[in-house]
Ligand code: SF4
C-alpha cells in the first residue's frame with residue numbers, strides 16, 4: 001500500500017516537471033559549449049572576405065582526404081583593402097567522410113577554420129553532406145556570432161589589424177630610403 005502510494009506520488013511529481021526531451025525536428029536541444037561538430041570557414045569582417053587563403057595545408061593533412069580547395073589572386077589585395085595576396089575560390093568538405101578529428105583546425109596558420117556545433121547531416125540527396133564554400137562560410141559566420149569567436153593571431157590574420165600594423169612601417173621605410181628608393185652607397189656617404 002505504502003509502496004504504491006510512493007510510486008503514485010513520484011508519477012505526480014514528474015507530471016509537473018519540465019520535459020528533458022524535444023519534439024525533433026521542430027525543436028532542437030542546445031549542444032554543450034565544448035561539443036565539437038563539423039569544421040567551417042570563418043569570415044574576416046574587416047576586409048569583408050574569408051580568412052582562408054587556400055594554402056592547402058589542411059587539405060594535405062586531413063586523414064580522410066575529405067577536403068578540397070583552390071585559391072586565386074585576391075582582388076582586395078590589389079585594391080589595398082586586404083593583406084592576403086591569395087584568397088580561397090573553391091572549398092569543399094565531404095562531411096560524410098569527416099571524422100571530426102580537428103587536425104584541419106590545428107594546422108591552419110590563418111585562423112581560417114574552426115570546429116563548430118554543426119552536427120545535423122540528414123538529407124534526401126546522396127551527396128547532400130558535401131559542404132561547399134558558401135555553406136562553409138555561412139556556418140562559420142553563424143559560429144562566430146554564437147560563440148563570440150576571437151582570432152588567435154589577429155596581428156597576422158585580421159586584415160584591418162595587419163594593414164594598420166604595416167602602414168607605419170611602410171611610411172618609416174619610405175622616410176629612411178627617400179621616396180621609396182633603395183639606399184645607395186652615395187646616400188650612405
Ligand atoms: S583553412 Fe587554413 S589551412 Fe586550410 S586552406 Fe584555408 S588557410 Fe589553408
Ligand code: SF4
Pocket residue numbers: 039061062063064065066067093097098099100101102103104105
Ligand atoms: S576534422 Fe579531420 S577529418 Fe574532418 S575535415 Fe578536418 S582534418 Fe578532415
